[in-house]
Amino acid sequence: MQKESFIHIAKRVAEGNATEEELSQYLHYLDWYAENNPEWDQVSPSEKSIIQANIRLSLAQKLSPPKTISLYRKYRWVLLAASLFLGAFSVMYTLKQFQPVNNDEKQNIASSKAPQIVAGQEKATLTLANGKKILLDSVDDVEQLSEAGVEIIKESGGQLTYKVIPGQNQEAGVNTLSTQRGETYSVVLLDGTKVWLNASSSLTFSTALYANGKRKVDLEGEAYFEVKEDKKHPFVVLSDGQEVTVLGTHFNINGYKDDGTIKTTLLEGSVRVTSHLDGSRSKSSEVVIKVGEQAVLSKKGIKVIQKEVDQVVDWKNGDFIFRRESLTEVMARISRWYNVQVVFDHNLNKSITFSGQMSRSRDLSDILKNLSGTGEIKFELENSTIKVLNAL
Numbered sequence: 001m002q003k004e005s006f007i008h009i010a011k012r013v014a015e016g017n018a019t020e021e022e023l024s025q026y027l028h029y030l031d032w033y034a035e036n037n038p039e040w041d042q043v044s045p046s047e048k049s050i051i052q053a054n055i056r057l058s059l060a061q062k063l064s065p066p067k068t069i070s071l072y073r074k075y076r077w078v079l080l081a082a083s084l085f086l087g088a089f090s091v092m093y094t095l096k097q098f099q100p101v102n103n104d105e106k107q108n109i110a111s112s113k114a115p116q117i118v119a120g121q122e123k124a125t126l127t128l129a130n131g132k133k134i135l136l137d138s139v140d141d142v143e144q145l146s147e148a149g150v151e152i153i154k155e156s157g158g159q160l161t162y163k164v165i166p167g168q169n170q171e172a173g174v175n176t177l178s179t180q181r182g183e184t185y186s187v188v189l190l191d192g193t194k195v196w197l198n199a200s201s202s203l204t205f206s207t208a209l210y211a212n213g214k215r216k217v218d219l220e221g222e223a224y225f226e227v228k229e230d231k232k233h234p235f236v237v238l239s240d241g242q243e244v245t246v247l248g249t250h251f252n253i254n255g256y257k258d259d260g261t262i263k264t265t266l267l268e269g270s271v272r273v274t275s276h277l278d279g280s281r282s283k284s285s286e287v288v289i290k291v292g293e294q295a296v297l298s299k300k301g302i303k304v305i306q307k308e309v310d311q312v313v314d315w316k317n318g319d320f321i322f323r324r325e326s327l328t329e330v331m332a333r334i335s336r337w338y339n340v341q342v343v344f345d346h347n348l349n350k351s352i353t354f355s356g357q358m359s360r361s362r363d364l365s366d367i368l369k370n371l372s373g374t375g376e377i378k379f380e381l382e383n384s385t386i387k388v389l390n391a392l
Contacts, residue, residue, distance in 0.1 A: 118363050119338065119361050119363065120339070122184060123182075128147055150173075160177065161188040171208060173208075176205075177197060178202035179200060183200075184197060189205065190207070193235065195224070198224075200256070201223060202219070203218070214234050219253055220239065221255060222254040225237065225249075227247075227250070240255055242264070244272070245274070247269075249269025250268040251264060259332075262297040265312040266290060273297070315337075319360055320367075324355055325353055327388070334364070341386070343385060344388050345388060347389075358370055364381075377390065
């Protein structure tokens with residue numbers, strides 16, 4: 001295979017766009033390279049078979065990903081083969097499938113005062129119009145209260161539901177549902193719209209919901225919306241200089257302030273994303289995005305890109321899905337969900353990226369074992385602080 005042809009196919013494999021024929025050619029070349037590489041002679045026959053099988057399975061999943069993606073380690077000879085041809089391209093490490101940890105891997109998670117840190121839970125705080133705060137958790141009990149002609153029901157399974165009380169007038173009291181780091185919750189609004197809140201997020205809304213011909217809510221952080229269709233009353237989400245307007249659709253908004261962008265991703269229907277630069281409507285710009293598109297709002301304006309939606313809503317479905325995500329992005333998500341602080345060693349190579357899938361229900365130690373299984377990074381965990389260092 002010519003060098004230029006291999007580079008073209010390797011790029012398509014890395015992007016997840018390779019055809020079956022291209023994957024076959026790519027695997028054939030890697031097998032040839034391995035057999036002609038001196039390092040390959042140092043690998044035992046049984047380990048050779050495991051490595052080749054893992055690579056084939058990992059690449060095959062790019063064409064037809066199953067519900068749960070297996071996580072594998074990239075071995076040195078594979079990285080060497082890629083680096084010879086791809087030069088300055090960042091290396092993408094695929095995580096090793098979780099297995100009982102051997103002694104070498106234990107060394108990559110040093111801990112002198114490390115408590116067991118469990119996954120986030122279904123918890124939130126509801127702030128009523130009168131300022132009263134109600135703590136919500138995942139205990140299987142049902143509570144209900146009424147406010148301004150609206151019944152508020154705390155249901156099992158981490159959900160809050162608003163319903164109209166027949167025969168009473170609905171007044172515009174303002175409620176806020178908020179989650180801390182390590183918490184998630186969902187709410188069904190008065191019109192039947194359901195909203196899932198990710199960790200460290202809040203949703204502020206009128207209990208009556210309807211006002212001036214619109215349904216309007218304010219969001220900080222990240223949430224997934226399934227909006228009840230109502231052509232006469234558009235649903236509007238406001239978030240730090242952005243306005244998303246829909247009639248009835250499914251979409252996700254990620255607007256964490258420390259990320260520096262607001263990302264709106266569409267899963268069903270269509271939405272209009274409006275940016276009010278400098279808070280001025282006279283300087284606003286807008287785009288309409290389609291299914292599978294993401295509008296990224298930054299100080300430079302709005303950019304529309306294609307996005308794999310299952311990765312965007314992985315948190316709602318109980319998973320971490322990493323696809324060519326930087327170490328900084330990976331650790332930011334882990335930090336929010338496990339309510340831990342992350343410190344990076346100043347010599348750390350932050351340019352490496354990760355791909356793979358892990359359940360968000362796992363304890364933190366399991367997640368760190370998978371990440372350290374790449375052999376490129378290691379962790380020091382003390383109390384609720386993770387220090388990330390180079391493993392080599």
